[in-house]
Amino acid sequence: MNGKTLVMGVIGADVHAVGIKILSHAFGLAGFNVINLGVMVSQEEFIEAAIETAADAIVVSSLYGHGEMDCRGLREKCDEAGLTGIPMYVGGNLVVGKRNFEEVEKTFLEMGFTRAYPPGTTPEKGIEDISKDLGIT
């Protein structure tokens, strides 16, 4: 265990259950304390779970193309709830259609996410980045 707690889940009305299980498993093996909220998780649930568990980061998954709509306002709500500056990560099929990822990434970084990932990202990539960001050596 590396002593870091991650709250993760699939946001909004999205019911894609497999990817989050894989992520939760991979991050667990990598030494993180994973609080997996499962599917159909609201912004409020991410925040409440992060408060009670004193999470070090929030990891959001979205596969059904409505990620932009579901994620908007999460940073502001975290600020309100006292989770000021908590690192937030997002990945999956974040938008519908053929927008290039640079544009999508920019949208999510502007929304307050620390990093955003395109489809096909391996768990290892996320583990590497988050470990670095949280100062795990």
Added chain:
Amino acid sequence: MSILTVDFGSTFTKVTAISSEKILGTAKAFTTIETDIQEGLDAALTSLNSEIGPREYTHKLAASSAGGGLKMVAVGLVPALTAKAAREAACSAGAKVVKTYAYELTPADEQEIYDINPDLILLSGGTDGGNKEIILHNAKRLAAMDRGFAVIIAGNKSAATDCADFLAKTGKVTVTCENVMPAFNQLNIMPAKNAIRALFMEKIIEAKGLGEAAKIMSAPIIPTPLAVFEGAHILSDSLGALMAVDVGGATTDVYSMASGYPTLANVTQKGLPEPFAKRSVEGDLGMRYSLDALVDAANIDSEELASFQVRCAADPSYIPIKNTPDKYLDEMLCGKAVDIATQRHAGYLERIFTPFGETYYQLGKDLSQVKYVVGLGGPIIYSDNPKAILQNTIQSGESLKPKTPKFLIDKRYIFAAMGLLSRVNKELALKILQNELTEV
């Protein structure tokens, strides 16, 4: 076998004698907690003896809600998580949970707690290994308060020892037990419930002047709502899913024995898991001591009502006579108390809009399939029309209250006694309950 049960109520001390078959007799006398509780008990026993003759009892069991019952305050972190879990634990132990606090206690909260002057505080906050800051802050604030309450620490285990140290420094009695929410969304109320029960026996009974009475009993005295809870529990073993409503002078208590899982399609359960056996206490819905708050909650206003409130405040033992405007008001308000208390107890649906259309979240228990609703407590059982009052438990709007229940009432006030009896003879308690409850 013959059993004596005693219920030290806030107003009456009720005694019930039971043979190995049935109830032999019941009697009551005024509770004499100000002088010596034994006087009231002796008076009730004298009256019982005159009815059924003196006898020896193999078991003497007692419950008490005298002296304000077991007054508690629950403290947690997030309202829908540890604060809710703490309240759930305190309610299940039979406490009168006056208020629940979340996040850091503010000076205003502290003043409120000081004024409530609880017997016990259940302090939670944080999952194990989670947030420590808030529970530590709250432990320090509670330690600084000049009140005699005891504290049960049932929060983040990583902070429990420090919390206990802060509280012990100012001489507070503290007990540490397992976290009410050890991991996210995991409800663990039994350890806190047991700790509350143990402290009630060891400390509160003595402090309430029941120490001498406790010595003549064959088992420790328990809080009356816990006895009622156990009565409801055994009854559900035979009747299936049920709900019980107990309207009193200070609170309205609701009990449900049901899994409460969703019964409707297109519904997803959300929030903290709910216990099968659930009790809720509404401190603002009482027929006398909290009548003003009940009127506020019911959002009704009239001149007749205002003057009725004045009469009740002047004399909380006031019972209106039949066919008078006051009796009508009393029954109407009792119905409101039942309506609001069951509404808060039952779950509800929250409509959400998704890219695929409308769907629903279920928060709390779905009690729509509950088959029986049992009416308890003076205002219901002595009502001219208990059915009309209990009809307020029926579903309306987005609430998940029972849809088509049958109504039973505890005409002879034996529910708590049967809860006590179930501790020594479950089958007999169930048999008597089935005979005694009347359908209305």
